[in-house]
Amino acid sequence: MKTFVNPDRKDWKFICSRPEDDHSEIENRVLEIIRKVQAYGDAALLEFSEKFDGVKLHQLKVTEEEIRNAGNAVSADLKRAIAMAKENIHRFHEAQKESPVKIETRSGVEVWRKSVAIEKVGFYIPGGTAPLFSSILMLAVPASIAGVKEMILCTPPGKDGEVHPAVLYTASVCGIKHIFKTGGAQAIAAMAYGTETIPAVYKIFGPGNRYVTFAKQYVGRKDVAIDMPAGPSEVAVFTDGTGNPDFIAADLLSQAEHGTDSQVVLVSTNKEIMEEVLEALHKQKESLPRKSLVEGALSESRMVYFGNADTAMEFLNEYAPEHLIIASSQPDQYEDKIVNAGSVFLGNFSPEAAGDYASGTNHTLPTNGYAKAYSGVSLDTFVKKITFQKISREGLSQLSKAIEMMADAEGLDAHKNAVTIRLKQ
Amino acid sequence: MKTFVNPDRKDWKFICSRPEDDHSEIENRVLEIIRKVQAYGDAALLEFSEKFDGVKLHQLKVTEEEIRNAGNAVSADLKRAIAMAKENIHRFHEAQKESPVKIETRSGVEVWRKSVAIEKVGFYIPGGTAPLFSSILMLAVPASIAGVKEMILCTPPGKDGEVHPAVLYTASVCGIKHIFKTGGAQAIAAMAYGTETIPAVYKIFGPGNRYVTFAKQYVGRKDVAIDMPAGPSEVAVFTDGTGNPDFIAADLLSQAEHGTDSQVVLVSTNKEIMEEVLEALHKQKESLPRKSLVEGALSESRMVYFGNADTAMEFLNEYAPEHLIIASSQPDQYEDKIVNAGSVFLGNFSPEAAGDYASGTNHTLPTNGYAKAYSGVSLDTFVKKITFQKISREGLSQLSKAIEMMADAEGLDAHKNAVTIRLKQ
Numbered sequence: 001m002k003t004f005v006n007p008d009r010k011d012w013k014f015i016c017s018r019p020e021d022d023h024s025e026i027e028n029r030v031l032e033i034i035r036k037v038q039a040y041g042d043a044a045l046l047e048f049s050e051k052f053d054g055v056k057l058h059q060l061k062v063t064e065e066e067i068r069n070a071g072n073a074v075s076a077d078l079k080r081a082i083a084m085a086k087e088n089i090h091r092f093h094e095a096q097k098e099s100p101v102k103i104e105t106r107s108g109v110e111v112w113r114k115s116v117a118i119e120k121v122g123f124y125i126p127g128g129t130a131p132l133f134s135s136i137l138m139l140a141v142p143a144s145i146a147g148v149k150e151m152i153l154c155t156p157p158g159k160d161g162e163v164h165p166a167v168l169y170t171a172s173v174c175g176i177k178h179i180f181k182t183g184g185a186q187a188i189a190a191m192a193y194g195t196e197t198i199p200a201v202y203k204i205f206g207p208g209n210r211y212v213t214f215a216k217q218y219v220g221r222k223d224v225a226i227d228m229p230a231g232p233s234e235v236a237v238f239t240d241g242t243g244n245p246d247f248i249a250a251d252l253l254s255q256a257e258h259g260t261d262s263q264v265v266l267v268s269t270n271k272e273i274m275e276e277v278l279e280a281l282h283k284q285k286e287s288l289p290r291k292s293l294v295e296g297a298l299s300e301s302r303m304v305y306f307g308n309a310d311t312a313m314e315f316l317n318e319y320a321p322e323h324l325i326i327a328s329s330q331p332d333q334y335e336d337k338i339v340n341a342g343s344v345f346l347g348n349f350s351p352e353a354a355g356d357y358a359s360g361t362n363h364t365l366p367t368n369g370y371a372k373a374y375s376g377v378s379l380d381t382f383v384k385k386i387t388f389q390k391i392s393r394e395g396l397s398q399l400s401k402a403i404e405m406m407a408d409a410e411g412l413d414a415h416k417n418a419v420t421i422r423l424k425q
Numbered sequence: 426m427k428t429f430v431n432p433d434r435k436d437w438k439f440i441c442s443r444p445e446d447d448h449s450e451i452e453n454r455v456l457e458i459i460r461k462v463q464a465y466g467d468a469a470l471l472e473f474s475e476k477f478d479g480v481k482l483h484q485l486k487v488t489e490e491e492i493r494n495a496g497n498a499v500s501a502d503l504k505r506a507i508a509m510a511k512e513n514i515h516r517f518h519e520a521q522k523e524s525p526v527k528i529e530t531r532s533g534v535e536v537w538r539k540s541v542a543i544e545k546v547g548f549y550i551p552g553g554t555a556p557l558f559s560s561i562l563m564l565a566v567p568a569s570i571a572g573v574k575e576m577i578l579c580t581p582p583g584k585d586g587e588v589h590p591a592v593l594y595t596a597s598v599c600g601i602k603h604i605f606k607t608g609g610a611q612a613i614a615a616m617a618y619g620t621e622t623i624p625a626v627y628k629i630f631g632p633g634n635r636y637v638t639f640a641k642q643y644v645g646r647k648d649v650a651i652d653m654p655a656g657p658s659e660v661a662v663f664t665d666g667t668g669n670p671d672f673i674a675a676d677l678l679s680q681a682e683h684g685t686d687s688q689v690v691l692v693s694t695n696k697e698i699m700e701e702v703l704e705a706l707h708k709q710k711e712s713l714p715r716k717s718l719v720e721g722a723l724s725e726s727r728m729v730y731f732g733n734a735d736t737a738m739e740f741l742n743e744y745a746p747e748h749l750i751i752a753s754s755q756p757d758q759y760e761d762k763i764v765n766a767g768s769v770f771l772g773n774f775s776p777e778a779a780g781d782y783a784s785g786t787n788h789t790l791p792t793n794g795y796a797k798a799y800s801g802v803s804l805d806t807f808v809k810k811i812t813f814q815k816i817s818r819e820g821l822s823q824l825s826k827a828i829e830m831m832a833d834a835e836g837l838d839a840h841k842n843a844v845t846i847r848l849k850q
Contacts, residue, residue, distance in 0.1 A: 081830035088530040088824075095528050096538065103520050105513040105785035113521065116764055118798050130836040166834050202798040221642040222654045225798035229647045250846045254839040284846075288839055331815070338811065339541055346815040351843040354816055358827040360530035361812040373543050373627040373650035375810040385800040386763065387786040390756065390771040391779055399513075402783040405506035409591055411555040414679040414713055418776040421675045421709075 001266070001278070003303045007315075015302060016319040018231060018368050019261060023214050030214045034189040041195035048186045053127070055161045060197045062163060062179040070168035082170055085358040086137050092360030093142040096379035100388075108395025115383040117147035118225075120199065122191035123176070124206035127156035127183055131164035132207065133171075138362050138377060139205050140174035146382035151176045152201060154191060156183025184208075185215035192219035203227070205364070205377065227377055231368030232261040235352055236321035236341075238334070239277075240309060241270030243327025244348050248273075249280035251325055251351055252301075253294055260296030265319060266303045267312050274303055313337040320371040323352045342371045397423055426691070426703070428728045432740075440727060441744040443656060443793050444686060455639045459614040466620035473611045478552070480586045485622045487588060487604040495593035507595055510783040511562050517785030518567040521804035533820025540808040542572035543650075545624065547616035548601070549631035552581035552608055556589035557632065558596075563787050563802060564630050565599035571807035576601045577626060579616060581608020609633075610640035617644035628652070630789070630802065652802055656793030657686040660777055661746035661766075663759070664702075665734060666695030668752025669773050673698075674705035676750055676776055677726075678719055685721030690744060691728045692737050699728055738762040745796040748777045767796045822848055 004015055036044040042060060049057050102112040123139045125132055136153070143151055153176050155163055163181060171179055180198050182190060188208075194200030203225040204216060213230045220226035235255035237248050252264045268274050285294050306312035313334060316324060320340035328334070331346035338344055342365030343355055355361045364377035375381075391399070400419050407415035429440055461469040467485060474482050527537040548564045550557055561578070568576055578601050580588055588606060596604055605623050607615060613633075619625030628650040629641060638655045645651035660680035662673050677689045693699050710719050731737035738759060741749060745765035753759065756771035763769055767790030768780055780786045789802035800806075816824070825844050832840035 077826075078830050078834055081827040084824075084827040085831065088534070091528060091530045092536050095526050101520050103516060103785075105516045109513070109779075109784050111517050111785050113803065119764065132835060134831055134835060217646040221646060222793075225795070244847075244850075247843070247847055250839065250843040254837070254843040257837060257839040284839075284842070288842075289836075290838065294839070335813070339544065340809070341811055343812040344814070346813060347817075349818045349821045349847055350814050350816040351821075351847065353828050353832060353840040353843045354534075354821065354824055355812075355814055356828075356840060357831045358824045359534050359814050359816065360528075360536050361814055366809075368647075370650075371809060371811075373809065375808075376812060378538065378810060378812075380805065380810070383800075384765070384791075384796060384798065385803060385805070386766055386796075387768040387780075387801060387803075388760070388771060389769070389775050389780055389784050389786055391775040391784065392772075393774045396774045396776075396779065399509075399779055399783045401502075402506040402509040403778050403781075405503050406510065406559055406782045407778060409503050410557060410559065411714075412679070412682060413715065414675065414682040414709075414719070415778040415781060417709070417713075418672070418675040418679040418778045422672055422774055422776065425669075 001298055001301045001303045005305045006307055007304060012315055012318050015304065016369070018263060019300060023210070026210055026214060030185045030211055030218065033185040034215060034218065037186050037189035037195065038193050042197050045182045045186055045190060045195060048184065049157065049182060052184055053156050054159045055157055057157065057161055057181055060180045060182055062168060062181060067168050067172050070165035071172065073165035074169045078166065082137070082173065085134070086141060086173065088358055088360035089137055089141045090145065093145050093379050097145070106395060106398045108392035109399060110390045111387065113385050113387050115385050117149070117383055118202050119148065120150040120201040121148050121382065122201035122204045123151065123153045124187055124204065124208055124212060125153060125155040125167055126208050126212070127158065131167050133166040134357050134363065135207060136167065136170045136174055138364050140171070140176055142362070142377065142379050143382045144175055146379055148382055150199070150201070152178040152180065152191065152199065154180045154182050154187035154198070157181040185211045188212055188215035188219060192224045227364060227381060228366055228374045229370060232263065233258045234263040234321055234367055235323040235325065236265040236267060236316055236319055237325040237327055238267045238312060238316060239270065239273055239327040241268070241273050242329040243273060245273055245276035245280045247348055247351070248277045248327050249284050252281060253284055253288065254351070254353055255323070256294040256297035256301070257288065257290040260293055262297040264297065264301040265321065267306065267316055269306055269309050269312055271305055274305060310337070320369045322365045322367045322371065325350070325352060340372045342366045342376050426723055426726045426728045430730045431732055432729060437740055437743050440729060441794070443688060444725060451635055451639060455610045455636055455643065458610040459640060459643065462611050462614035462620065463618050467622050470607045470611055470615060470620060473609065474582065474607060477609055478581050479584045480582055482582065482586055482606055485605045485607055487593060487606060492593050492597050495590035496597065498590035499594045503591065507562070507598065510559070511566060511598065513783055513785035514562055514566045515570065518570050518804050522570070531820060531823045533817035534824060535815045536812065538810050538812050540810050542574070542808055543627050544573065545575040545626040546573050546807065547626035547629045548576065548578045549612055549629065549633055549637060550578060550580040550592060551633050551637070552583065556592050558591040559782050559788065560632060561592065561595045561599055563789050565596070565601055567787070567802065567804050568807045569600055571804055573807055575624070575626070577603040577605065577616065577624065579605045579607050579612035579623070581612070582606040610636045613637055613640035613644060617649040652789060652806060653791055653799045654795060657688065658683045659688040659746055659792055660748040660750065661690040661692060661741055661744055662750040662752055663692045663737060663741060664695065664698055664752040666693070666698050667754040668698060670698055670701035670705045672773055672776070673702045673752050674709050677706060678709055678713065679776070679778055680748070681719040681722035681726070682713060682715040685718055687722040689722065689726040690746065692731065692741055694731055694734050694737055696730055699730060735762070745794045747790045747792045747796065748780070750775070750777060765797045767791045767801050
């Protein structure tokens with residue numbers, strides 16, 4: 001880890017910078033994939049599966065039998081764990097429901113806003129060695145609460161043509177009926193534009209590699225909505241010296257194991273604890289199966305000392321971490337100073353892993369500094385908030401002068417006339 | 426207007442299609458502009474102003490004196506109109522405030538969500554003959570309620586180097602202190618990446634032409650947040666025969682006058698009223714100064730008859746209009762059937778013009794069918810909703826088995842360890 005001591009404000013931007021992801025080399029390859037899916041549909045998807053997943057599929061859609069078999073392959077313990085996580089995620093997101101509040105801005109001018117579910121959404125779940133079934137809970141549970149009618153899921157098959165049982169089982173308990181074996185940029189293209197088998201959706205969600213990320217950004221420009229721009233996962237831990245170095249090291253490592261491009265940052269107002277965390281890191285990482293990934297990520301990571309806690313919090317707001325852990329026995333004093341973060345973990349017994357899986361908060365969060373302008377996935381992400389107004393003749397007469405004056409000043413006579421003609425009657 | 430009678434469902438997609446906007450020809454020009462602003466900053470902006478606005482500026486920033494002069498140039502009547510609109514917009518958006526709701530998903534596991542303002546936002550207001558000062562109210566009022574610290578505004582100068590007084594006056598009463606004379610794609614690039622004079626912001630808002638729209642889509646992919654993808658304005662009017670044909674015609678014309686690319690759609694379950702609306706359209710448009718724009722827009726527009734109101738509402742949900750007017754004396758019966766729309770105007774005395782200016786709802790709305798997945802601008806658009814959690818030792822022990830099981834199944838040992846190490850203590 002690189003260490004900085006009381007860095008000058010002009011250097012913050014550099015210290016906060018994430019590794020630049022140069023898309024240009026993959027850009028053309030992704031565009032080519034998207035165009036092929038648009039032109040050839042399912043045939044293109046099957047060809048890409050052979051090429052990238054190493055398997056010749058006969059059909060894209062997962063069968064009911066495969067889903068039943070997956071249910072049998074998942075242990076009772078894991079099923080209980082998934083059920084508990086699902087329940088907590090449900091409780092947290094259920095509390096985000098809003099009822100329309102009707103107000104009268106003037107007598108006879110009733111205005112309100114109503115949340116209405118997005119009708120069709122698509123989830124992408126990456127394949128590979130770590131089957132991220134927890135992301136299905138984070139997407140499908142709020143989508144169901146919102147009232148989404150059609151949820152589909154795309155995920156790449158393994159070399160045996162199968163999808164991991166935990167993925168199929170979780171999708172099935174979340175009520176997802178349409179699961180397709182396709183991955184990468186081609187899956188994003190399929191959900192954006194539709195194929196013979198895969199229906200086009202209105203919004204696409206979920207994590208993925210650089211191909212998936214770029215494909216989402218591309219289709220998200222104007223063809224379909226996406227959850228948020230994405231980048232590698234990251235955590236920042238702040239400690240004032242009342243944190244526990246072993247816990248902090250464990251949290252940093254749990255982020256670092258996501259991949260060599262994961263970023264972890266430790267900010268502290270106490271030099272001793274920084275040393276202790278470093279020692280604990282070296283000790284703990286030895287026993288991790290993903291040790292090489294972890295070491296790659298740590299080599300790119302940063303430790304920053306500040307003499308002053310307020311400055312440290314300002315620095316963290318500039319960094320705008322996806323996850324922010326306040327490792328302190330008195331964490332409440334920092335809460336109101338946090339302006340830019342995806343999700344915040346307060347105190348020594350709130351590890352990021354709790355929010356990743358089971359405490360109820362969502363783990364689909366803005367990375368790469370996007371927390372300055374983006375929120376994580378929530379119930380809001382699955383609804384449109386439609387505004388309504390109902391104006392009486394009397395209400396309109398109260399607004400009429402203002403509307404007519406403003407329309408006139410903007411040179412829009414027909415706007416003015418739409419009011420005038422009503423009140424002339 | 427093209428007329429369709431009980432169109433077959435397979436033709437809905439075609440009838441609902443908007444004119445395709447081919448970006449490819451302007452794409453390279455916009456990218457060139459963006460690159461120049463990134464490389465040369467203010468110098469590039471001044472050069473583009475000479476080229477596109479036809480004026481050699483000496484400074485980009487509007488002076489305090491210019492703002493004072495603008496205040497004197499705006500009539501007392503228009504000031505009163507702006508004040509009334511501002512007050513109504515304030516009331517509607519103020520009611521959208523949320524207080525954090527803390528819940529315990531398990532005993533000792535406290536989770537909540539807090540709205541925190543985006544710190545820096547930028548507004549783009551187009552120039553030209555119609556100064557859209559009303560859009561400033563629609564953006565700056567909710568931004569102020571949200572608690573945004575830094576609002577900047579970019580707008581192109583006229584050939585005389587000045588900005589329209591109504592724009593400067595409105596910006597000033599909305600508390601916008603930094604106004605810059607720059608327009609088009611170059612203004613979007615300046616707000617996205619910053620120049621010597623113009624600070625970079627975290628989110629960019631506002632309407633614009635195709636250059637502005639494409640520039641926003643480009644910078645919005647991953648460099649800065651934007652309000653929403655944009656397209657030409659549009660209205661759909663539904664009437665069951667209890668609407669007033671003169672009012673309906675006036676509403677269609679008030680949309681059509683925005684430009685030849687505006688789209689208006691009339692859907693009805695009553696053939697007589699469709700005829701009457703057509704007649705009224707022809708009569709009313711004769712007296713409009715923007716008659717040629719209106720005729721252009723109308724020639725591309727559609728009238729659709731359905732024998733059945735439910736089918737008509739389904740069609741409208743497929744169209745997903747920016748504005749939807751329910752021209753009926755009994756509009757409430759349709760409210761719950763509306764799934765996809767930006768803003769809905771219920772009844773015969775609720776013209777779109779009311780929401781465009783003064784009833785309090787926001788007029789920055791999703792066009793081009795984006796209402797299927799996007800909401801209009803609201804208080805939400807100016808905040809991030811940050812999640813928090815505070816877990817006690819006892820709370821963590823309740824979650825621990827679920828977290829450990831799931832982390833294990835996802836192959837993430839360090840995640841598991843972050844919990845285990847805490848409970849071992």
